[in-house]
Amino acid sequence: MIINCNSTTIDLSEGHVMGVLNVTPDSFYDGGKYKDLNSIVSQAKQMLEDGATFIDIGGASTKPGADVVDEKEEINRVIPAINAIKKHAPKAIISIDTTSSVVAEKAVASGASIVNDISAGTFDDRMLAVVAYLGIPYIAMHIQGTPKTMQKKPTYHHVVDDVFRALETIRDRAIKQGIQQIILDPGFGFGKTLSHNYQLLHHLDKFQSLGHPILVGASRKSMIQKPIDVHAENALNGTTVVNTIAALQGASILRVHDVKEAVQVFKIVNYMNQQSTQTSSSL
Numbered sequence: 001m002i003i004n005c006n007s008t009t010i011d012l013s014e015g016h017v018m019g020v021l022n023v024t025p026d027s028f029y030d031g032g033k034y035k036d037l038n039s040i041v042s043q044a045k046q047m048l049e050d051g052a053t054f055i056d057i058g059g060a061s062t063k064p065g066a067d068v069v070d071e072k073e074e075i076n077r078v079i080p081a082i083n084a085i086k087k088h089a090p091k092a093i094i095s096i097d098t099t100s101s102v103v104a105e106k107a108v109a110s111g112a113s114i115v116n117d118i119s120a121g122t123f124d125d126r127m128l129a130v131v132a133y134l135g136i137p138y139i140a141m142h143i144q145g146t147p148k149t150m151q152k153k154p155t156y157h158h159v160v161d162d163v164f165r166a167l168e169t170i171r172d173r174a175i176k177q178g179i180q181q182i183i184l185d186p187g188f189g190f191g192k193t194l195s196h197n198y199q200l201l202h203h204l205d206k207f208q209s210l211g212h213p214i215l216v217g218a219s220r221k222s223m224i225q226k227p228i229d230v231h232a233e234n235a236l237n238g239t240t241v242v243n244t245i246a247a248l249q250g251a252s253i254l255r256v257h258d259v260k261e262a263v264q265v266f267k268i269v270n271y272m273n274q275q276s277t278q279t280s281s282s283l
Contacts, residue, residue: 001213001252003137003181005093005113010053012183012213012252015266018054018095019047019259020219023077024061024069037084044085048092051263054114056255057081057107058097062118062190064151074103079110086111095139101126108134118143118190120170132178139183139215140170144191154191160203163187167210183253185215189223197223201242204249213252218242220257240265 001012010016021043023034034040044055059077060069078096085092095114096107101124104115113136120140121127131138142163144154156162167184174182186200186207197218207214218224224238225231240261243254247269256262 001181003183003213005137006111008091008093008113010093015247015251015270016053016253017051017259017262017266018056018215018217018253018255019044019050019052020056020058020217020255020257021047021081022058022061022097023081024059034081037080040081041084041088044092045089047259048089050259052259054093054095054253055085056095056097056116057085057112059103060098062097062147064147064189066147068148071100071102074098074100075106078103078107082107082110082112099123099127101130105130105134108136113137114139117141118147118185118187121173128174128177128179131174135180137181137183138174138179139185140167140174141185141190141215142166142170142187147190150191154193154196156196159192159196159199160206163200164206164210167207171210171212183213183215184210185217188216188218189221192223194223194226201245201249204246204251208250214250215253215255216243216246216251217255218246219255236261244269 003010003012021034023040034043047055057078059074082094085094094112095116096104096112097116098104099117099119115131115136116139117127118141144150163186171182171184184207188197188200219239220232220235224235224242228238236258243262243265246254247265254262
């Protein structure tokens, strides 16, 4: 699929990296790390230099147990960050990580060109209509519950089938509202147990039949920490392993804190696929 972001055309079949840049005090890994505009711009420029196609700006933590952030506070966090990044890196493609249509509108007016919504429009009735009106790509994620409640005994009949059907419904709702550029996210860690996450990862290729690019955001999460008994600070190697599996299973976008390593994942997977194609054609 090819998406258009502020007149920049991007072929997602090649595999792309989205750098996470949270301007929050309480995100699970980088909360409070980027407190001023200088550090925000510096990190964004480093991610772009390392090969990120997108920079995902978030102003409200969505970690398990997180409280809802006041809309005005979220705006006060993200808009100055977007303005500063666009001033120093005008060609940067910025995604706004929000469940609020008001925040989305203001972010796009400031230079963002993608909306990344963990609720897929279920937390804000205006979101789908607003994104359709803006005519920009929309990342719609599956979540069971809310960040406050999602890890309190998440339950499925069959997690892969249930999430597949939910994303199918999400896709159809978005299309009905007039959204043309849709990216789907199975929502690793959002209302899933450790077992649920790895069942989804194992069967990730199934989601390609939905007909839209798949984004995977597992970077340094507890699904990586727990099997190898490390904290988030030491979960880079595990993250690279999970990202490699995701890329092999057809993920189009890896949403990560560590851009360089994720870019290398796609380079190696793409190279392997190219060699496989050449070998097959010579037989």
